[in-house]
Amino acid sequence: MTSLASPLLQQPVFSEPSTVSSLQVQGLTKRFQGTTAPVFRNVCFNIYKGQSVALIGANGAGKSTLLRCCVRLIEPDEGNILLSGETLSSKRGRELKRARNRVGFVFQKHCLVPRLSALTNVLHGNLAHRSGPRNWSQCWARQADRDRALHYLDLVGLADLWHKRCDQLSGGQAQRVAIARALMQEPSILFADEPTASLDPKSGQVIMELFARLSRAQNLTLFFVSHHVDHALHYADRIIGLRDSELQLDAASGTENTVSLRGFYA
Amino acid sequence: MPEAQLSNDGKAPFPPRFQRPGWLSTALFALFLGFFLWSLAGAGMSIRELVNGLPNIATIAGEMFPPSTDRAGPIMAAILVTFQMALVGTVIGVILSIPMALLAGRNTSPHPLVRHVARSIISFLRTVPDLAWALFFVVSVGLGPFAGTLTIIVDTIGFCGRFFAEAMEEVDPGPSEALDSIGTSPLDRIAVVQIPGALPSMINTSLFSLEKAVRSSVVLGLVGAGGIGAELAASMEMFRYDQAAYIILMIFILVYAVEHLSSRLRERLMHQSQ
Ligand SMILES: Nc1ncnc2c1ncn2[C@@H]1O[C@H](COP(=O)(O)OP(=O)(O)OP(=O)(O)O)[C@@H](O)[C@H]1O
Numbered sequence: 001m002t003s004l005a006s007p008l009l010q011q012p013v014f015s016e017p018s019t020v021s022s023l024q025v026q027g028l029t030k031r032f033q034g035t036t037a038p039v040f041r042n043v044c045f046n047i048y049k050g051q052s053v054a055l056i057g058a059n060g061a062g063k064s065t066l067l068r069c070c071v072r073l074i075e076p077d078e079g080n081i082l083l084s085g086e087t088l089s090s091k092r093g094r095e096l097k098r099a100r101n102r103v104g105f106v107f108q109k110h111c112l113v114p115r116l117s118a119l120t121n122v123l124h125g126n127l128a129h130r131s132g133p134r135n136w137s138q139c140w141a142r143q144a145d146r147d148r149a150l151h152y153l154d155l156v157g158l159a160d161l162w163h164k165r166c167d168q169l170s171g172g173q174a175q176r177v178a179i180a181r182a183l184m185q186e187p188s189i190l191f192a193d194e195p196t197a198s199l200d201p202k203s204g205q206v207i208m209e210l211f212a213r214l215s216r217a218q219n220l221t222l223f224f225v226s227h228h229v230d231h232a233l234h235y236a237d238r239i240i241g242l243r244d245s246e247l248q249l250d251a252a253s254g255t256e257n258t259v260s261l262r263g264f265y266a
Numbered sequence: 267m268p269e270a271q272l273s274n275d276g277k278a279p280f281p282p283r284f285q286r287p288g289w290l291s292t293a294l295f296a297l298f299l300g301f302f303l304w305s306l307a308g309a310g311m312s313i314r315e316l317v318n319g320l321p322n323i324a325t326i327a328g329e330m331f332p333p334s335t336d337r338a339g340p341i342m343a344a345i346l347v348t349f350q351m352a353l354v355g356t357v358i359g360v361i362l363s364i365p366m367a368l369l370a371g372r373n374t375s376p377h378p379l380v381r382h383v384a385r386s387i388i389s390f391l392r393t394v395p396d397l398a399w400a401l402f403f404v405v406s407v408g409l410g411p412f413a414g415t416l417t418i419i420v421d422t423i424g425f426c427g428r429f430f431a432e433a434m435e436e437v438d439p440g441p442s443e444a445l446d447s448i449g450t451s452p453l454d455r456i457a458v459v460q461i462p463g464a465l466p467s468m469i470n471t472s473l474f475s476l477e478k479a480v481r482s483s484v485v486l487g488l489v490g491a492g493g494i495g496a497e498l499a500a501s502m503e504m505f506r507y508d509q510a511a512y513i514i515l516m517i518f519i520l521v522y523a524v525e526h527l528s529s530r531l532r533e534r535l536m537h538q539s540q
């Protein structure tokens with residue numbers, strides 16, 4: 001697939017420290033109905049544009065819930081969220097959708113449409129910006145969009161499986177299709193919930209490299225959950241950690257090491 | 267006795283095989299039994315009348331053989347019309363069911379109020395029996411197959427509307443959430459997640475619906491709504507039991523053929539979706 005231009009990756013690399021906020025979370029608290037203890041309380045952090053931040057914590061610490069609350073897939077009980085400086089909490093309907101258009105999301109479970117092909121699923125990333133039947137299936141999509149979708153499939157190493165139905169892909173392959181779908185959307189901030197959990201070490205590294213490269217080339221903000229200590233240390237500029245319902249860690253990844261993070265993986 | 271020893275070793279008492287029924291369930295059962303005995307009388311069950319009727323049954327059965335083919339041409343034409351009514355009614359009904367189901371589904375309806383109204387309409391179409399619809403349409407559009415086709419359309423919406431809505435509600439919510447998270451419009455989400463997800467079940471339901479329509483279009487003719495039923499009623503009234511036997515045989519072949527074809531088709535589709 002070398003014939004496909006990859007405009008994203010040919011742009012000059014720049015990574016000056018940004019001071020523009022991409023995601024601000026202020027005093028976020030979430031308690032599920034019927035439970036007494038909150039999943040997390042009073043969580044505050046601020047992610048700058050182009051920054052790459054890893055969220056760590058034990059199973060059930062509330063990482064997936066926190067990520068979902070950031071785009072209000074789950075309504076938080078208290079607190080405020082700002083996406084690119086815009087308050088998300090008061091938005092509803094069409095406005096909320098428009099705010100979400102710029103947010104890519106890779107879920108812990110890949111969440112593809114099982115009966116449709118890999119290429120069609122990647123194409124669905126387009127639905128964030130363009131509505132209508134031409135983005136429903138690769139069969140009648142615009143050629144430019146098909147090219148782009150195939151290009152992203154190629155980036156995650158699955159160009160030859162474009163025609164495969166997603167329920168016939170392996171777990172790791174499906175996860176990579178989901179990543180391609182998120183990239184297709186060309187988001188300005190990407191949330192990724194354990195994007196490499198079901199990938200073999202090599203593919204996991206390739207994907208993290210890809211994220212890091214996009215983050216630099218496109219100034220993409222990356223907020224990812226990872227159980228790989230070395231991924232967090234190596235690919236994130238910053239690490240935040242949830243423990244005992246609170247944000248107990250917020251540090252530059254350079255100042256941490258495998259030992260200092262041990263408490264968050266217990 | 268090693269078994270007894272085993273149960274004695276455990277701290278917990280051995281559970282009894284049967285639980286003694288409570289007084290409420292005993293009372294309810296007695297009530298049911300009483301009502302059922304009363305209903306036997308209400309339903310006109312009578313051994314004596316059955317015994318008295320046996321010779322009649324035998325005479326009619328005897329006159330049915332051999333089945334007569336002297337009106338084979340018109341009967342075949344009526345069978346064809348019956349099938350055509352069922353087919354057209356089902357196809358149009360299925361097409362109309364899709365928007366109804368979308369309005370009635372929990373995860374596809376634009377508003378809970380709309381959903382409630384759509385569900386009520388679908389239940390109403392389903393609960394009114396097809397013969398009642400047929401009588402209604404015969405009065406409004408006149409005798410003939412059009413009234414029957416309308417009946418089947420209405421019946422199909424009542425049946426498919428409900429099951430399509432349920433199929434769409436059962437689609438895995440994961441992909442839906444994924445598309446919601448990027449701000450996709452509801453129509454796009456329905457087109458790319460709900461419809462493809464529910465498709466195998468919808469095809470299955472449509473095939474069942476066709477079988478049902480063929481069976482019901484057979485009797486619709488009895489009230490003048492077109493098809494083979496009218497022929498059957500006519501030959502029974504003219505005491506041409508041999509002709510009636512031929513009609514019944516043809517009906518059997520039609521229903522059997524449709525059911526057989528539809529189950530073959532269903533099998534193939536199920537295999538495809540794996
Ligand atoms: N819909 C829900 N209703 C009630 N409780 C929930 C719900 N979703 C999650 N929880 C609870 O909230 C807590 C946090 O769950 P969450 O999925 O956010 O954990 P996590 O940090 O992502 O864990 P993992 O590392 O296993 O993915 C868990 O105790 C879970 O049982």
Ligand SMILES: [Mg+2]
Binds near residue numbers: 063064065108193
């Ligand atoms: Mg999780």
